[in-house]
Amino acid sequence: MFPVSKKILYWLLPVLVAGCTTKVARVQSDSTIDITGKWNDTDSRLVAEEMIKDCLSQRWLYKWESENKRPTVIVGKIVNKSHEHISVETFVKDVERALLNSGKVDFVATKTEREQLRDEKEDMAENASVQTRKDMGEETGADLMMIGTLNTIVDQEGGKAVVFYQTNMELVEIENNRKVWIGEKKIKKYVERAKTRF
Amino acid sequence: MKNRVYLCCFICIILSVIISCAGRSAMRLEKLLDATLQNDPLSAIRVVKSNPRLYGKNSVMLYNMDIGVLYHYAGMYDSSTFYLNRAAEIYSELFTRSVTNEAAAIMINDNVRPYRSKPYELTMIHQLLAFNFLALGDNDGALVETRRAQLLFDELERKNRADDKYSSDGMFHYVSSIAYDAAGETDNSMISLYKAIQAFQRGPVTLPGPIGEFAYYMFNKNDRPDDNVRLDLKPQAAGSEIFKNNSSEIIFIGYAGRGPALDESIWAGTYVKDGMLVVNHTRPDGLTETISTTAPPIAESEMRKAGKGKKTDSGTTFHIKFALPTLKTYPSETSDFSIRCSGSSRSYSSIIINDLEKQAQKYLDDAKNANLTRTVARVVLRTITAQKAKEQVKTDNPLANLLINVGTDVLADQMERADTRTCFLLPRTIQIARIQVKPGTYSLDVNARGKSGNIVESKTINDITVMSHQKTFVFYSSFR
Numbered sequence: 112m113f114p115v116s117k118k119i120l121y122w123l124l125p126v127l128v129a130g131c132t133t134k135v136a137r138v139q140s141d142s143t144i145d146i147t148g149k150w151n152d153t154d155s156r157l158v159a160e161e162m163i164k165d166c167l168s169q170r171w172l173y174k175w176e177s178e179n180k181r182p183t184v185i186v187g188k189i190v191n192k193s194h195e196h197i198s199v200e201t202f203v204k205d206v207e208r209a210l211l212n213s214g215k216v217d218f219v220a221t222k223t224e225r226e227q228l229r230d231e232k233e234d235m236a237e238n239a240s241v242q243t244r245k246d247m248g249e250e251t252g253a254d255l256m257m258i259g260t261l262n263t264i265v266d267q268e269g270g271k272a273v274v275f276y277q278t279n280m281e282l283v284e285i286e287n288n289r290k291v292w293i294g295e296k297k298i299k300k301y302v303e304r305a306k307t308r309f
Numbered sequence: 310m311k312n313r314v315y316l317c318c319f320i321c322i323i324l325s326v327i328i329s330c331a332g333r334s335a336m337r338l339e340k341l342l343d344a345t346l347q348n349d350p351l352s353a354i355r356v357v358k359s360n361p362r363l364y365g366k367n368s369v370m371l372y373n374m375d376i377g378v379l380y381h382y383a384g385m386y387d388s389s390t391f392y393l394n395r396a397a398e399i400y401s402e403l404f405t406r407s408v409t410n411e412a413a414a415i416m417i418n419d420n421v422r423p424y425r426s427k428p429y430e431l432t433m434i435h436q437l438l439a440f441n442f443l444a445l446g447d448n449d450g451a452l453v454e455t456r457r458a459q460l461l462f463d464e465l466e467r468k469n470r471a472d473d474k475y476s477s478d479g480m481f482h483y484v485s486s487i488a489y490d491a492a493g494e495t496d497n498s499m500i501s502l503y504k505a506i507q508a509f510q511r512g513p514v515t516l517p518g519p520i521g522e523f524a525y526y527m528f529n530k531n532d533r534p535d536d537n538v539r540l541d542l543k544p545q546a547a548g549s550e551i552f553k554n555n556s557s558e559i560i561f562i563g564y565a566g567r568g569p570a571l572d573e574s575i576w577a578g579t580y581v582k583d584g585m586l587v588v589n590h591t592r593p594d595g596l597t598e599t600i601s602t603t604a605p606p607i608a609e610s611e612m613r614k615a616g617k618g619k620k621t622d623s624g625t626t627f628h629i630k631f632a633l634p635t636l637k638t639y640p641s642e643t644s645d646f647s648i649r650c651s652g653s654s655r656s657y658s659s660i661i662i663n664d665l666e667k668q669a670q671k672y673l674d675d676a677k678n679a680n681l682t683r684t685v686a687r688v689v690l691r692t693i694t695a696q697k698a699k700e701q702v703k704t705d706n707p708l709a710n711l712l713i714n715v716g717t718d719v720l721a722d723q724m725e726r727a728d729t730r731t732c733f734l735l736p737r738t739i740q741i742a743r744i745q746v747k748p749g750t751y752s753l754d755v756n757a758r759g760k761s762g763n764i765v766e767s768k769t770i771n772d773i774t775v776m777s778h779q780k781t782f783v784f785y786s787s788f789r
Contacts, residue, residue, distance in 0.1 A: 191449055194456035196394075265460055268467065270404060305405045 148302030150197045150276065158278045159205035161296040166206070167213055171282065171291035176215070183217045184210070184282065185253035193263035193276065206257075206280070219253050255282045255291065270304035333420075334729040337363045338570055341375075341734065348788055350382040353734075368424040368730055370399040374434060378734045382564070382786050386441040393438050397457075400431060415687055416694075419728035428465055428475045429668040430732050432458060436481050439488065440562065443782040448491050455485040455501070474675045479509035480663035480739060483520065487560060487743075491780040495554050499531050506540050513667040517660040522546060530554075552745065555778045559744040559751060561648050561659065564786040566641025566737030568665045571729035574635040576600070580627045580689055588629070600681070627696070631688045632727035633680055636670050641737050642765045643787040649754045650744050659740035666737055688725065695720075736788065748777045757787035765789055 138144065143153045175182045186207060189199040210216040220228060235244040259280035266273045275297065282292040340360065341353050357363070357375055364372040377392035403425050414422045426434070435458040442450030458481055465476035482505035489498035506524050509516035525542040528534060531554070536542075578588030578600075590598045646659040695717050704710055744753075751773045757766040766787045775781045 191453060192456075194453060194460060196450065196453050263456075267460060267464065269464075307408050308405050309408055 145300075148272070148274070148300055150193075150195050152201070154276065154298055155198075155201040156205070157298060158296045159202040159209070162202070162206045162278075162280050162294045163209040165294045166210065166280075166282075166292060167215065169292050172215060181215060181217050182254045183219055183251055184255045184257055185219050185285075186221050187256040187258040189259040189261065189280070191261050193261050194265060195263070197261060199259075199261060202278075203257075203259075217251075219251050225250070253285055256285055257282055270306055272302045274300045274302060276300075333363055333365060333368070334571065334731075338733060348382075348786055350379040354379045354383070367421060370396050370403070370426060371424045371730055371732060373399065374426065374430070374732050375734055377434070378437060378732065381437050381441060381784075384444075384784070386444045390438060390441045393434050393441070396426075397431075397434050397438070400425060400434075415683075416691060417724050418687070418726045419683070420726055420730070422728075424730050427669070427672045427731070428461075429478070429665070429672060430735070431461060432478045432481055433665075433732070433735060435461070436478075436484065439481075439484060440782065440784065443484075443488065443560075443780070444784065446779075446781075448488055448780075451488045452485075452492060455481075455488060458485075472675075473511070475668070475671065477504060477508040477511065478663075479505050479514055479516070481505075482508055483662055483741075487558075487780055490555055491778070493555050493778070495531060498554075499528065499533055499536070502527060503533075503536050503540070506542065510540070513671045514661070514664050517662065519660055520662070523552065527552065550745070552743075556745055557748050557775045557777060558780045559650065559746055559753065559773055559775060560780050560782045561646070561657070561742040561744065561753065561755070562782060562784045563646040563659050563740040563742075563755070563757070564736035564738075564784070564788070565643040565645065565740055565757065567639040567788050568733055568735040568737050569639070569669045569731075570637045570733035571634045571669075571727075571731045572637040573632040573727040573729060575630060575632055577628070577630045580629045580692060582625050582627070582693070586629075586685060586689070588631070590633075602685070627692045629688050629692055631684045631725050633677075633684060634673060634727045634729050636666070636673055638666055639737075642759050642789045643757045644760045645758055646740060646742065646785065646787075647756045647758055648742050648744065650746065651752045652746075652749075657742045657744055659742040661738045662741050663739040664737070665735050665739075669731070691724065736786065746775055748775055748779075750774050753783060755785050757785075757789070 140152075141156060145151065145153070172182075186203060189203055191197055191199055207218055211218050229247075232245055232247055236247070257280060259278065262277045262279075264275040264277075276299075278296045278298075280294045281290055283290050340356050340363065354376055357372070357379070361372065364375075373392045373396040377389045377396060380386075380389035380392060383389075403423050410422060435454045439451040439454040439458075442448070442454065458478075462477050465474075469476045482501045486498045486501035486505060489495075489501055502524050506516060506521065509520070521542055522545045524540070525537050526545050528536040528542070574590050574592075576588040576590045578586065580586050585601065585603050587599065587601045589600075592598060645661075648657045648659070649655070650657070699714050699717050704713075752769055752771040753773060755768050755770060756764045759765050766789060768785060770783050770785070773781055773783055
């Protein structure tokens with residue numbers, strides 16, 4: 112019979128080997144998994160959902176609906192004033208997609224996107240056929256600009272921190288600078304890091 | 310017999326750990342020296358990436374920081390950002406300390422602990438990240454780094470409230486004030502400028518005169534005269550340049566000279582059990598430094614033994630040797646930079662906003678007591694353990710006894726290695742020159758100058774585009 116120490120090793124070996132392999136598990140895209148306490152996809156999704164719900168239910172749309180028009184919106188700068196490098200595009204694109212697909216709002220290309228389109232039109236002017244080329248000076252002007260800010264307040268001591276995120280998005284009429292809608296989403300997290308481990 | 314076998318195995322394992330840890334810093338320095346001196350960061354990156362064993366698994370943070378710094382020098386800012394961010398993340402992960410690892414460090418040396426960087430190195434990570442974003446015209450990204458670093462400074466201040474240790478950085482706050490100004494956030498810009506002046510006044514980097522004058526002028530201009538009183542700033546010298554809020558500028562950042570590395574200083578002396586410790590060290594200038602300190606007081610049990618007339622170990626002496634890190638500096642030809650901008654006959658001189666030699670020396674001075682206490686406790690514990698081990702494995706063979714005893718002594722001796730890990734790729738000084746311009750495209754003629762004003766190196770930087778209210782950052786390295 113094996114000595115006790117060899118028996119233990121015999122049973123432990125598969126466990127040790129199994130513990131060393133990489134594990135992958137596919138999860139739902141809307142599942143909530145917090146690993147580091149930093150801004151993640153769940154936060155982005157929560158912000159987008161709140162903004163979409165609020166934006167489509169507020170009175171600013173009535174003006175356009177009563178005139179049987181759809182307002183044209185351009186996405187401006189969403190300023191990140193937080194302490195983390197956050198890709199604000201993830202929730203801005205969600206909001207843009209939901210508003211566009213609702214059929215109530217039109218969007219036009221942003222400044223960066225327009226530059227690409229203008230380059231393409233310049234190229235067409237030289238190279239495309241007369242019937243298919245697109246003319247310069249036919250762009251649609253926007254009625255409203257969507258801008259916003261993302262701020263954080265951090266209260267931290269040692270391994271404990273309370274992080275507060277506030278995201279604000281606004282719609283501003285380009286012609287007269289009037290703000291017609293302000294949306295807001297607040298998220299608060301408590302993060303605790305262990306001081307020691309084995 | 311079993312004890313002897315176990316002791317021999319233990320010695321072999323520990324020696325293999327020591328051999329793998331020992332001398333990594335020196336080997337790394339040797340391999341990267343040439344490429345750094347010739348200002349060839351891409352070659353240095355190749356050396357680092359093809360020799361990860363020069364760092365080992367305990368210095369992953371340093372590995373990423375070194376590559377990030379080198380990519381920054383090479384002007385590859387996206388790559389630099391990737392590696393520097395990785396270094397910052399590893400630092401965050403290392404907040405949680407491993408109990409077994411700390412225990413191993415008590416018996417072996419500090420090189421078995423994961424490298425967490427010095428506080429000023431961590432600031433440099435965020436500073437270089439901010440520079441990367443500024444170089445790419447991403448002012449918002451640079452301000453995120455400002456806020457990340459501010460959390461670090463707040464935590465350092467909380468820990469070091471009672472003493473004068475590093476908890477703020479003049480250069481970082483000064484550059485942040487420029488970034489806030491570029492974003493049109495005048496209040497935040499003035500607050501950062503205030504913090505910069507405070508940090509410079511605390512040291513170790515002296516407040517540059519032109520920055521003091523600039524701050525005095527800007528605080529008055531922005532309706533903050535009380536800040537001048539609190540900081541004891543003096544009025545501007547006649548002829549000083551007038552700045553406006555949110556003006557268009559070219560910001561020149563120059564890296565001058567080779568930054569410091571760390572070396573070992575060997576201390577040797579006598580430990581009197583339950584009595585005191587007296588150790589000496591010979592400095593490079595030939596003078597001898599001595600540390601005399603009380604060892605742990607006589608234990609109760611030993612007092613009782615003595616009282617009963619029994620044999621006691623108190624008063625027995627051991628020869629001990631340990632190593633502490635010490636600063637190693639390199640002479641540098643480059644003293645400062647002179648810059649001429651196209652479209653102007655004026656010559657600008659750079660000013661020092663950070664001195665990594667002074668930062669490193671201050672760190673060593675601040676950490677000396679803690680290092681010494683930890684090192685002495687480790688060496689004393691190891692000495693006593695080695696003595697007991699030798700007593701346990703006495704054989705009837707004098708030669709075997711000799712081998713075991715010598716092996717144990719050599720092992721204890723070789724285990725003692727100072728932690729000399731540091732990012733020696735940082736420059737000796739970081740310097741700045743601010744050039745106000747109208748929006749347009751410019752070129753800069755840069756001369757790296759020696760102490761007597763002689764030109765060490767020159768370069769022309771072309772196609773510098775400055776938009777309205779924008780600060781365009783340009784970087785230049787002279788490590789000679």
